Amino acid sequence: MKIFKFYFILLFLPGILSGCVETNILDRVGLTTLVGYDAGTEEKIATTAVIREVNPEFQSNVEVVTTENETSKGNRMKANRKLSKKIMVGQMRVILFGEELAKDDLHFYIDTHLENASISNSLYLAVVEGETAPLLQYEYKNIDDIGQHIYRLIEQNVKQEHMISSSLHEIAHDFYMEGKDSAMPIIKREDDLIELTGIALFSGGKMVSTLPVEDSFYVKLVRDSFTSGIFETIIQKEDIPPNLMTGTASDMPVAFDAIRSKRVLKLVDPTTPEFDLQLKLKARLLEVYPDVNLGDPKVVEGIENAVSKNLSREISRVIAHSQNVQSDIFGFGEKYRSSVRNSNLTKEKWHEMYKNMKVNIKVEFDILRDGVFE
Amino acid sequence: MKFKLPFKKKQKPIVNTSHNNKEILSPSKIDFIRSIKDATHSPADLMVKSMLPNLTLIYINNLVNDKNLNDHIITNLQNATMETPATIKQIIAIAEVNISSQLEEAITAIINGNVLIHMEGYSQVVLANVSTRESRSLTTPENESQVIGAQVGFNESxxxxxxxxxxxxxxxxxxxxxxxxxxxxxxxxxxxxxxxxxxxxxxxxxxxxxxxxxxxxxxxxxxxxxxxxxxxxxxxxxxxxxxxxxxxxxxxxxxxxxxxxxxxxxxxxxxxxxxxxxxxxxxQNLRWQVATFVRLLRFSAIFLSVFLTPIYVGALTFHYEVIPQAFLVPLSESRALVPFPPVFEALLLEFIIELLREAGARLPTKIGQTIGIVGGIVIGTAAVQAGITSNILLIIVALSALASFTTPSYIMGNVIRLIRFPIIILAGFWGFYGIMLAFCFILVHLLRQSSLGAPYMAPFYPPRFQDMRDSLIRLPLPYTAKRPSSVRATDQEKYNPEVEHPKKS
Structure with a gap:
């Protein structure tokens, strides 16, 4: 019994002594919901954090704190000196980057956030047109918690497939993958609202170019498959079959929804390299601007052909743009790497090849039904 | 290592009781009465009744049925003449009648409600069993009530x-x-x-x-x-x-x-x-779909009961990352006024709930109910308003207490409520790590148990898939035709599982 007691104490002492883990009691920490990074003066990082604090007196308030220091952790320490509560980052949902910083290099930021175990990998990354600090510090009339608002804004658009998804997991995946580059949404303040204005194209860790927000549909179409969402396009005059021409209108805006797409990518020639991209789309026709007779199968076929032509032209335009800036956000390189044995692909090598890449686009567009509205 | 209480291991002291107490009853009436009185320490309810010509009846008043004694023994004895105890045995209209000459046997019989009939000159006595036992009538089972099924419970007899x-x-x-x-x-x-x-x-x-x-x-x-x-x-x-x-x-x-x-x-x-x-x-009395639903409900209730409060404590003390965003603001706002750390808050509330339960169980039924309702509402509301606990914890604790009462066995329900406390404390010290530690400990403990040599975690460990059909879920009767294998039944099949469907006319 004596020996038993001895072992009992021996076992429990380290247990109890090492049991003094640092506690983070929910109502005693300030929760960072959003962090914005800007290029600061003299190689420093300027950080703007949106911190939610809970006080028993006033319901809860959101603090926006801007600090400048060499590292992000240093910034956290500096911000701690300004607040009554310990700042924790476990509930962070969005990280924003200033345009200038994004054009420099984001490698360091992706790394630090990926390595921090308490940071969720499903948080969204986005680029801000201009600087992040003014966007966050602005007092919006109808937005209570700016951090949550931006998160909901991006999440809603990603779920609706209006915008490419840019979670930390995906960005890091694209960043560390040889044959793919990352892309993030761009946001901007429009008076009292915040708006998604485009897509930032990255080459490695550097932001090299942008695409207008309308092109996100094409980017998504080529990047991965589509399962829902509304899309609007304008069929140009030369694509419209003559039997549909009603005379006066020169263009023909059409809107589709419930699009189901399937993407088949094939490497046909590894030397150039040359790809065959086959896209199959199924959609519901929601709106056609000039009044056409959709009961006629010939008319429907005409529209299908016109949209196919339109889509392949738009897609080749987007791909050509990305080739110009050497940013393979579609992952053609990944297909190349998985198809060619011992290719020893590196990012630099692929960017060289990407410039000369050829893609043969074939779009099959099916209108499943029409006249059905939401 | 298995702990056994010492009294199980101890050998019975070998005492030869058989030789000492083989005392023979005395043929003399006075000696007989004295020997019986000595052996029973002459209790107040020991009745000694002499009957002419030479009979003595001894019994304990509260143990015998007076009606049987009067109708079947005394009446018969009065109306007949007997020579030997054997003839007495013949004429008494009682089913259980013995003859013995040993004191020990006679004493055991009198304690069990027999009447001793002694005849002057004989050492044998007649033991006639006219015992009656006080017991309450059959009632519905109080602790294991059910809606559909028999409504009778065991009593103390x-x-x-x-x-x-x-x-x-x-x-x-x-x-x-x-x-x-x-x-x-x-x-x-x-x-x-x-x-x-x-x-x-x-x-x-x-x-x-x-x-x-x-x-x-x-x-x-x-x-x-x-x-x-x-x-x-x-x-x-x-x-x-x-x-x-x-x-x-x-x-x-x-x-x-x-x-x-x-x-x-x-x-x-x-x-x-x-x-x-x-x-x-x-x-068994419900349709299998309903029965399966109820069983799953019960099992999820147990998990809720054991782990809900610890998860609250762990999440609020260490793992604020796992709280869903929509929940974050209401949770922290309800906690904002509370001056204690979550573990103390939770223990306090669990303690109050246990107090209410215990007080309700000890008090008479009518007062117990009042205490339960009034105490629950008054203390609950007041505690929240005074800022001792948060609203959300109050719901969680009440929910887990409620869930623990769904266990059909009250004794097991008590265990479920008891093991919650160490888990809450562990969650307060080590967060989710502590909860996992406690879970593993309980699981290992359960796996090591056996019931009369049969595995305690059957049919999951060792896995017996056929027995699982009637465990967490209940499949229709044709699928549960076998007895559970852990009881090692000699006859494995309950009935023929082949179903003959009635023909549709």
Whole structure:
């Protein structure tokens, strides 16, 4: 019994002594919901954090704190000196980057956030047109918690497939993958609202170019498959079959929804390299601007052909743009790497090849039904 | 290492009682009366009645049925003339009549409610059993009520309880062995099992465990369970205590063994696996879809009951990352006024709930209900308004208390409520790591238990897929035609599983 007691104490002492883990009691920490990074003066990082604090007196308030220091952790320490509560980052949902910083290099930021175990990998990354600090510090009339608002804004658009998804997991995946580059949404303040204005194209860790927000549909179409969402396009005059021409209108805006797409990518020639991209789309026709007779199968076929032509032209335009800036956000390189044995692909090598890449686009567009509205 | 209480290991002191007390009764009337009075310490209710010409009746007033005594013994004795005790035995209109000349036997008989009839000049006495036992009438089972099914429960009388069982199982295969336990109380208990279904080995084990007991008193079957089960130190009961005859018979027909103790309204069913404690007899009476739903509800209630409060404590103390964003603001706002850390807050509230439960159980039924409702509402609301606890914790604690009461076995429900406290403390120290630690510890502990040698975690460990059909879920009757394999039944099949569907006309 004596020996038993001895072992009992021996076992429990380290247990109890090492049991003094640092506690983070929910109502005693300030929760960072959003962090914005800007290029600061003299190689420093300027950080703007949106911190939610809970006080028993006033319901809860959101603090926006801007600090400048060499590292992000240093910034956290500096911000701690300004607040009554310990700042924790476990509930962070969005990280924003200033345009200038994004054009420099984001490698360091992706790394630090990926390595921090308490940071969720499903948080969204986005680029801000201009600087992040003014966007966050602005007092919006109808937005209570700016951090949550931006998160909901991006999440809603990603779920609706209006915008490419840019979670930390995906960005890091694209960043560390040889044959793919990352892309993030761009946001901007429009008076009292915040708006998604485009897509930032990255080459490695550097932001090299942008695409207008309308092109996100094409980017998504080529990047991965589509399962829902509304899309609007304008069929140009030369694509419209003559039997549909009603005379006066020169263009023909059409809107589709419930699009189901399937993407088949094939490497046909590894030397150039040359790809065959086959896209199959199924959609519901929601709106056609000039009044056409959709009961006629010939008319429907005409529209299908016109949209196919339109889509392949738009897609080749987007791909050509990305080739110009050497940013393979579609992952053609990944297909190349998985198809060619011992290719020893590196990012630099692929960017060289990407410039000369050829893609043969074939779009099959099916209108499943029409006249059905939401 | 298994801990056993010392009294189980201790050998019975070998005392030869047989030689000492073989005292022969005296043929003389006066000596006989004195010897009986000495042996019973002349209690106030000892009646000595002399009858002409040479008879003496001795009995204990409160133990005999007066009507039987008058109608069948005294009347018969008065109307006849007898020469020997053997003729007395002939004329008495009582079923159970013995003749003995030993003092010990006579004393045992008088204590059990027999009338001693002594005849001057003979050392033999006639023992006529006219005993009566006070017991309450049969009522509905208070602790194990169910909506659909029989509404009768065991009472404290051994003979009534056995007759209840015999009414359910009218079979000559129903074996009934009587054993007396307790050197002072001499409590009779009966082991019941179905010959041809129950495993002989288990019957022998149970019989031996009861026979090996060296205790002076046995007042309730719950005490007996604690003395004879496999691991006395575990908080988890390894034998079922039930007051429902239908559940008892269900166990017997599944090849289990039953023990009924005189003076106790709870019968013992063993071997019992952990899962079976959460099954109710009512599940068999419901359609299988409904029964499955109810069982799953019960099992999720147990998990909720054990882990909900610890998860709250762990999440709020260490892991604020896991709280969903929509929940973050209401949660932290309700916590904002509370001055204590979450673990203290949770323990306080759990303590209050346990206080209310205990107070409600100890008080008379009518007051108990009032205390429960008033105490719950008043203390709950006041605690939140005073800023001692948060609203959300109040809901969580009430929910887990409610969930723990869904367990059909009250004794198991108590264990479920008890093991919550160490888990809350561990969650307060180490967060989710502590909860996992406690979970692993409980799981290992449960896996190590056995019930009468049968695995406690059956049918999940060792995995028996056929038995799982009637465990967490209940499949339709044709799929559950086999008895659980952990009871080692001699006859494995309950019935022919082939169903003959009635033809549609």
């Amino acid at each position: 051994l003979s009534t309880n056995i007759s209840l069982v015999r009414r359910y199982i009218m079979s000559p295969d129903l074996c009934n062995e009587e054993i007396k336990v307790g050197t002072r109380t001499k409590t009779s208990l009966n082991i019941l099992y179905m010959n041809g279904i129950a495993s002989d080995q288990m019957v022998n084990t149970l019989r031996q465990r009861i026979n090996d007991l060296d205790v002076d008193a046995l007042l309730d079957s719950a005490v007996l369970v604690e003395m004879i089960d496999d691991n006395t130190l575990s908080p988890f009961p390894q034998m079922l205590l039930t007051e429902r005859p239908d559940r008892f018979c269900d166990g017997l027909l599944n090849g289990k063994l039953g023990v009924i103790v005189d003076g106790s309204s709870m019968a013992i069913v063993c071997p019992q696996s952990f899962i079976e404690f959460f099954e109710s007899r009512e599940d």
